Amino acid sequence: MLTLIERGGEIADEITELTHPAAKGAHVVGITGAPGAGKSTLTGRLIRHLLTLGLRPAVLAVDPSSPLTGGAILGDRVRMDDVASDGGFIRSVATRGHAGGLALSVPGSVRAFDACGFDPVLIETVGVGQVEVDIAGAADTTVVVVNPGWGDAVQANKAGLLEVADVFVINKADRDGTNDTRRDLELMLDLSHVSGHEDTSGYRPPIILTTATDGHGVEAVWDAVIAHRAHLESTNGLERRRANRFRHEVRIRLGTRVETSIAAVTADLEPDGRSPAAVAIELATRLLA
């Protein structure tokens, strides 16, 4: 099912029409951050924690740098087979070649996971491009992973990650500079509060320290995700986010269709003495009719 959804087209659309009677809207958690921040290691730890809680987690790893190799994903820390035998599921999607299609295949895949009874759904993306930040930021809860060291928080801010963060994780807390990074983040959160960027309902993203390699702090990350979820539920935030997500996806689908129509009506266009603006207005009128 996931393969067909990733391929796109009509079949993908039909598949994502599927819903399961038991589907109740899985909690979607985006995990994003700079390349090498430890997202996959953290995700692997989270899956194990979720499995011990008796949940059925699914992971969609939008992973340009470390695609599926020999049945092992997330380094060799988490083997697909182990996770599957415990009721979880991991899917790796390469971004190469179809970065644009991701904007549609990711929500489609989330619906498929939901229909199959997985909850929560974790989405790992590298927070570098706008598409990737959009994908992670469209989750119910977005976890932004940064590392200790001078300027890492500032870089995350520049990449647009601060705005989408519901939970901050400073991973590699075994290294020097953890407190500097924490201070930088607190400062930026204070400033965003001053400039009115902060969530109007008074939520302030917590900052969790982790060492993903040995699992330290991982439970606290999940607790923070749950706390954020509870906040959303008490403020209608969940409906708001899902409505935004719905509008965003409709917009992208509409855009794709309009682009196809534009390509069709302009394919054989020849100059006829009128200005490009005049021709565009005429075609727009015809397209929208």
Ligand SMILES: Nc1nc2c(ncn2[C@@H]2O[C@H](COP(=O)(O)OP(=O)(O)OP(=O)(O)O)[C@@H](O)[C@H]2O)c(=O)[nH]1
């Ligand atoms: N010292 C230390 N190293 C870590 C920690 N977490 C992850 N690493 C190491 O950092 C490297 C990158 O980890 P990944 O989990 O692959 O990072 P990622 O963010 O998924 O990387 P990309 O998907 O390539 O962007 C690996 O060598 C990890 O072993 C940590 O808490 N402490």
Ligand SMILES: [Mg+2]
């Ligand atoms: Mg990774």
